[in-house]
Amino acid sequence: MLTELVDxxxxxxxxxxxxxxxxxxxxxxxxxxxxxxxxxxxxxxxxGWFFTFFSGLLASFFGWLLGDNGYYFESQISIHRxxxxxxxxxxxxxxxxRYINFRFSKPFNRSxxxxxxxxxxxxxxFGGEMTHGQNYLLENLPYVEKEISxxxxxxxxxxxxxxLMVYEDLIHPVLEEKCMACHxxxxxxxxxxxxxxxxxxxGGNSGAGIQKGNPYKSLIYKRVSFPQDHLKFMxxxxxxxxxxxxxTLEWWIDNGAKKQMPVTLARKDPKIQRLLELQYGxxxxxxxxxxxxxxxxxxxxxxxxxxxxxxxxxxxxPEQSFLDLKFTKNQIKTKDLLNIQQIKKNVIWLNLVDCxxxxxxxxxxxxxxxxxxxxxQKNPSVTSKGIKALKNLENLSELNLYGTxxxxxxxxxxxxxxxxxxxxxxxxxxTPKAIADFRAQHPExxxxxxx
Amino acid sequence: xxxxxxxxxxxxxxxxxFLTKTSLGLGALSLGTLISPVxxxxxxxxxxxxxxxxxxxxxxxxxxxxxxYLFQSGAPSQLDLFDYKPKLNEMFGKEVPKSIIGxxxxxxxxxxxxxxxxxxxxxxxxxHGQSGAWMSELMPYTSKIVxxxxxxxxxxxxAINHDPAMTMxxxxxxxxxxxxxxxxxxYGLGTDNKNLPEFVVLVxxxxxxxxxxxxxxGNGFLxxxxxxxQFRSGKDAVLYLENPPGVSSDIRxxxxxxxxxxxxxxxxxxxxxxxxTKISNYEMAYRMQTSVPEVMDVSDEPEYIFxxxxxxxxxxxxxxxxxxxxxKLAEKDVKFIQLYHRGWDQHGNLPKDIKKQAKETDQGxxxxxxxxxxxxxxxxxxxxxxxxxxxxxxxxxxxKPDNYGRDHHPRCFTIFMAGAGVKKGIxxxxxxxxxxxxxxxxxxxxxxxxxxxxxxxxxxxxxTFKFQGRRYRLTDVHGNVVNEVLA
Numbered sequence: 001m002l003t004e005l006v007d008x009x010x011x012x013x014x015x016x017x018x019x020x021x022x023x024x025x026x027x028x029x030x031x032x033x034x035x036x037x038x039x040x041x042x043x044x045x046x047x048g049w050f051f052t053f054f055s056g057l058l059a060s061f062f063g064w065l066l067g068d069n070g071y072y073f074e075s076q077i078s079i080h081r082x083x084x085x086x087x088x089x090x091x092x093x094x095x096x097x098r099y100i101n102f103r104f105s106k107p108f109n110r111s112x113x114x115x116x117x118x119x120x121x122x123x124x125x126f127g128g129e130m131t132h133g134q135n136y137l138l139e140n141l142p143y144v145e146k147e148i149s150x151x152x153x154x155x156x157x158x159x160x161x162x163x164l165m166v167y168e169d170l171i172h173p174v175l176e177e178k179c180m181a182c183h184x185x186x187x188x189x190x191x192x193x194x195x196x197x198x199x200x201x202x203g204g205n206s207g208a209g210i211q212k213g214n215p216y217k218s219l220i221y222k223r224v225s226f227p228q229d230h231l232k233f234m235x236x237x238x239x240x241x242x243x244x245x246x247x248t249l250e251w252w253i254d255n256g257a258k259k260q261m262p263v264t265l266a267r268k269d270p271k272i273q274r275l276l277e278l279q280y281g282x283x284x285x286x287x288x289x290x291x292x293x294x295x296x297x298x299x300x301x302x303x304x305x306x307x308x309x310x311x312x313x314x315x316x317x318p319e320q321s322f323l324d325l326k327f328t329k330n331q332i333k334t335k336d337l338l339n340i341q342q343i344k345k346n347v348i349w350l351n352l353v354d355c356x357x358x359x360x361x362x363x364x365x366x367x368x369x370x371x372x373x374x375x376x377q378k379n380p381s382v383t384s385k386g387i388k389a390l391k392n393l394e395n396l397s398e399l400n401l402y403g404t405x406x407x408x409x410x411x412x413x414x415x416x417x418x419x420x421x422x423x424x425x426x427x428x429x430x431t432p433k434a435i436a437d438f439r440a441q442h443p444e445x446x447x448x449x450x451x
Numbered sequence: 452x453x454x455x456x457x458x459x460x461x462x463x464x465x466x467x468x469f470l471t472k473t474s475l476g477l478g479a480l481s482l483g484t485l486i487s488p489v490x491x492x493x494x495x496x497x498x499x500x501x502x503x504x505x506x507x508x509x510x511x512x513x514x515x516x517x518x519x520y521l522f523q524s525g526a527p528s529q530l531d532l533f534d535y536k537p538k539l540n541e542m543f544g545k546e547v548p549k550s551i552i553g554x555x556x557x558x559x560x561x562x563x564x565x566x567x568x569x570x571x572x573x574x575x576x577x578x579h580g581q582s583g584a585w586m587s588e589l590m591p592y593t594s595k596i597v598x599x600x601x602x603x604x605x606x607x608x609x610a611i612n613h614d615p616a617m618t619m620x621x622x623x624x625x626x627x628x629x630x631x632x633x634x635x636x637x638y639g640l641g642t643d644n645k646n647l648p649e650f651v652v653l654v655x656x657x658x659x660x661x662x663x664x665x666x667x668x669g670n671g672f673l674x675x676x677x678x679x680x681q682f683r684s685g686k687d688a689v690l691y692l693e694n695p696p697g698v699s700s701d702i703r704x705x706x707x708x709x710x711x712x713x714x715x716x717x718x719x720x721x722x723x724x725x726x727x728t729k730i731s732n733y734e735m736a737y738r739m740q741t742s743v744p745e746v747m748d749v750s751d752e753p754e755y756i757f758x759x760x761x762x763x764x765x766x767x768x769x770x771x772x773x774x775x776x777x778x779k780l781a782e783k784d785v786k787f788i789q790l791y792h793r794g795w796d797q798h799g800n801l802p803k804d805i806k807k808q809a810k811e812t813d814q815g816x817x818x819x820x821x822x823x824x825x826x827x828x829x830x831x832x833x834x835x836x837x838x839x840x841x842x843x844x845x846x847x848x849x850x851k852p853d854n855y856g857r858d859h860h861p862r863c864f865t866i867f868m869a870g871a872g873v874k875k876g877i878x879x880x881x882x883x884x885x886x887x888x889x890x891x892x893x894x895x896x897x898x899x900x901x902x903x904x905x906x907x908x909x910x911x912x913x914x915t916f917k918f919q920g921r922r923y924r925l926t927d928v929h930g931n932v933v934n935e936v937l938a
Contacts, residue, residue, distance in 0.1 A: 290512055312642075312643055312644075312645065314640075314641070314643065315508075315509070316509065316512045316513065316908070317509070317511065317512050318507035318508070318509065318510055318511065320507070322512065324516075326643060326784070328644075328645060348512075353782075373830075375827065377826065377827065398827075398830060400826075400827040402825065402826060402827060422827075422830065424825075424826070424827035426825040426826070448824060448825060448827065449825075450825050451759070451821055451825060
C-alpha cells in the first residue's frame with residue numbers, strides 16, 4: 001500500500017518538476033528585463049523566488065521518492081538529484097535574503113541568476129537523459145554521428161571478435177543497463193536477481209528467467225519483447241531494449257543461453273551476423289591466417305640476396321612483407337634452398353614445381369612458419385618420407401603434391417597438419433581407397449585427386 | 452610522377468633524375484643478364500621504387516595469379532545456352548510486349564522489322580549438379596561441371612555493335628586506344644615468367660565472323676612491353692621469331708648485344724623510355740626462341756589429356772587445342788591468357804550454327820577447367836567464358852518453328868567464371884521472364900572488370916596511368932566490385 005503510494009507520488013515528479021522551472025524563468029526574466037524596479041516589482045521577484053523554492057521542494061521530494069523506487073541506478077541519478085537539491089537550496093537562500101531585505105549588489109545578483117540558470121540546465125539535462133535516454137540531446141543534431149547502440153564495445157574488443165562471448169560482452173551489459181537497477185542482489189524485485197548468471201537463469205517469483213533453447217518461454221525475453229503498453233513490459237521506466245538487443249537475446253536463448261557462447265557462432269546465422277556487425281561494428285567474417293598476420297618486411301639486403309637468376313619473387317601485400325617465391329630453373333640444389341632460409345618468415349607462397357626436388361631438399365622446408373601455399377608438384381623424387389618434414393608447417397593450408405611419388409603413408413603426415421584445407425594428390429601412388437578414408441577422417445580438407 | 456608523394460627524405464626525382472637513373476640502371480642491367488621486367492622489378496632500385504612505391508601493388512593479397520579469358524567473339528546467345536526462359540516458348544511467335552522493349556533503340560538490322568516475334572529456344576534446358584544450374588543441351592560437357600562455375604546472368608554493356616562492345620569489354624572504353632585488361636595487369640603486376648610475355652593471345656584458326664583487331668590486345672598508352680603477343684598455331688607460333696636462315700643463335704645474340712649498346716647510347720641521349728621497352732622486347736623475343744616452341748609443343752601430353760579436351764585438341768589452332776595450350780601457359784605462369792573464338796554472331800540460322808559453335812567450345816572449356824583443377828591450378832587461375840553482349844529474345848528475320856535468328860542485345864547477357872577467389876556453383880543476377888531486361892543485380896562491364904582486378908589483388912581505382920594530362924584506369928571513372936561472386 002505504502003509502496004504503491006510512494007510510487008504514485010514519485011510518478012508525479014515529472015509533472016511537478018516543470019513548475020519551479022517555469023516560475024524561476026519568469027522570475028529571472030522580470031529581474032533582468034525590468035530596469036527600474038519599484039518596490040512592487042521587487043516584491044514580485046521575492047514572491048517568485050518563494051514559489052520557485054516551494055514548488056522545487058515539492059518536486060525534489062517526489063523526485064526523491066521516484067529515485068528511490070529502484071528503477072534507476074544511483075550513478076545515473078546522483079548528479080540530477082544533487083543539483084536539483086542545490087537548486088532548491090539556492091532558491092530558499094535567495095528568497096530568505098530578499099525577504100529580510102538584504103541588499104544585493106549588482107554583480108552579486110547577476111552571479112546568483114547565472115548560477116541558478118546553470119543549476120537548472122544541469123538538473124534538467126540529466127533528468128532528461130533518464131527519461132529520453134543518453135545522448136538524447138545530441139543524437140538528432142545534423143552532422144553528429146548517430147549512436148546505433150547504447151552498449152558499445154571498445155576498439156580493442158572489436159578487434160578481437162573471435163574471443164568475444166555473447167553473454168558476457170553483449171547480453172550482460174544490456175541487462176546491467178536496463179534491468180539490474182531493480183533486479184540485483186540487494187533489491188531483487190519480483191525475486192529476480194539478474195546480476196549473476198545463475199540467478200538470472202533461475203528467475204524469480206513468476207518462474208524461470210530463461211528457458212534454455214526456448215526464448216518464447218523465457219520470462220525475461222517475453223517481458224522485454226512485449227508491446228510497450230503491455231502491463232508487464234520491462235523495463236517499466238526509461239528506454240526499452242532496442243530491436244537489435246532483443247534479437248540478440250532471442251538468438252542467444254535459442255542457442256542454449258550458454259554462459260560461454262562465442263559471438264562467432266553468429267557465422268551460422270547470416271541475419272544475426274549482419275545485425276551484430278552493424279550494431280557493434282564487429283567483423284565476424286572468418287579470417288584467414290593471412291588476414292591476422294602482421295609481419296616485418298624483409299630488408300633490402302635480404303631481398304637482394306635471393307638469387308635473381310633462380311628465383312622470382314613478388315610481394316603479396318601492400319605492406320610488402322608477404323612474399324610469393326618461385327624457383328624458375330629445372331634443377332634445384334641444396335644451396336638454392338639455403339639461399340632462401342633467411343627470408344623464410346616472409347615466404348607465404350612457395351612454388352618449387354618441376355625442379356627435381358627430392359626428399360632431402362624437403363628437410364629445408366620444415367621451418368617456414370608463415371607458409372600457407374606450397375606447390376611441389378611434378379617432382380617424382382618426392383616420397384612419403386620427405387613429406388614428414390612438412391608436418392610442422394603450422395599454417396600450411398594448401399599443398400600440391402600431384403605428380404610426386406608419395407604413397408598412402410604420406411596421408412599419416414598430412415593428417416597431422418592442422419591448418420591444411422586443400423590437398424592435391426592426382427598422379428601419386430596413393431590409392432583411391434586411402435583417399436576415400438582420408439576424406440572421411442578429414443572432412444575439413446578438400447582433396448583433389450583427379451577427375 | 453607519383454614518386455614525390457612517397458619519397459625517402461627530401462629526394463625529389465626530377466625529369467633529369469629520371470633520365471639519369473634509368474640510363475644508369477640500364478647500364479647496370481644490360482650486360483650478362485638480359486633485361487627483363489623481373490630484373491627491373493626485383494633488382495633495380497629505381498624501378499623498384501617506381502613500381503612498389505607508386506601504387507603499392509598488390510593493394511591486397513590476391514586470390515588469383517592469372518586469368519584465362521575464353522572470349523566468345525560475336526556474342527553467343529544466352530537464351531539458347533544458359534538463360535532458360537520457358538515463357539518465350541510458351542509465347543513462341545507472339546510479339547514482344549512494347550513495355551518490355553521500353554523504347555530501346557534497336558540495331559539497324561532489325562529495327563525495320565514489322566514484327567518482333569518472340570523466339571523461345573529450340574534447345575532443351577535441364578538443371579545440373581548440386582547447384583541446379585540451368586544449361587541447355589548444347590553444352591553437355593560444361594553442364595557436368597556447373598558446380599565449379601559462377602554464372603553472372605545479368606551482365607550488360609553500353610555498346611550495341613561488335614567492335615565497340617569488344618573494345619569496351621577488353622579495354623573499358625568503346626573508343627579504341629585504351630590498354631586492354633591484360634596490358635593493365637602486366638603493367639600493374641609485372642611478370643612471373645622470365646621467358647614468356649605476360650599477356651598471350653590465342654585465336655581459333657579458320658573461323659569467320661566479326662574481325663579481330665590486334666588493338667584488342669594492344670597496350671594503348673602503356674609501355675609497349677605490356678601488349679599481348681599472339682601465338683599462332685602451327686610452325687611459327689610467333690612470326691619472325693626464328694633466326695633468319697643462315698643466322699646462328701650466337702650471331703643473333705651478338706647482334707642483339709650490339710644493338711642494345713647502340714640503343715643505350717640513344718637512350719642516354721634522348722631518354723625516351725620507349726627505347727628501353729624496345730630493348731626488352733628484342734630480348735624477350737630472343738628468349739622466346741626457345742621458350743615458345745617448348746610451350747607450344749604438346750607431344751608430351753598423355754593420350755588421356757587429349758581425350759579430355761576432345762579430338763579437336765590434336766588439331767592445332769582449334770579452340771580445344773588452344774585450351775590445352777592455355778593450360779600449359781598457365782603452368783608457365785603467364786599472367787593473362789586470352790583466347791578468341793569467333794563465329795557466334797547468329798543473326799539468322801541460329802539453331803544450326805550455334806550447335807556447331809557450342810560443339811567447338813564446350814568440351815575444351817570443360818576440360819580446361821577440370822584439368823586446371825586436378826593440377827591445383829584452379830586455386831590461383833581464374834577462367835572466364837563469355838562474349839561482348841547478348842542476343843535478342845525476338846527473332847531477327849522470319850521466325851519459323853525450327854529456325855530463327857537473334858540480333859545484338861546489350862541489355863543482358865550471361866558469362867561464367869571459375870576458379871580462384873570466385874564462389875562455386877552459384878548464379879548471380881537474373882533477367883526478367885522474357886529474357887530481355889535485367890531483373891536482379893545488374894553487372895556492368897566496368898563492374899566485371901573491377902571484379903577481375905580485385906581478384907588479382909588490385910584496387911581498380913588505384914591502378915592508374917597518367918597520359919595526356921590525366922590519370923586513366925581500366926574502369927575509367929566507373930565500376931564496383933561484385934562482392935557477391937567473391938569466395
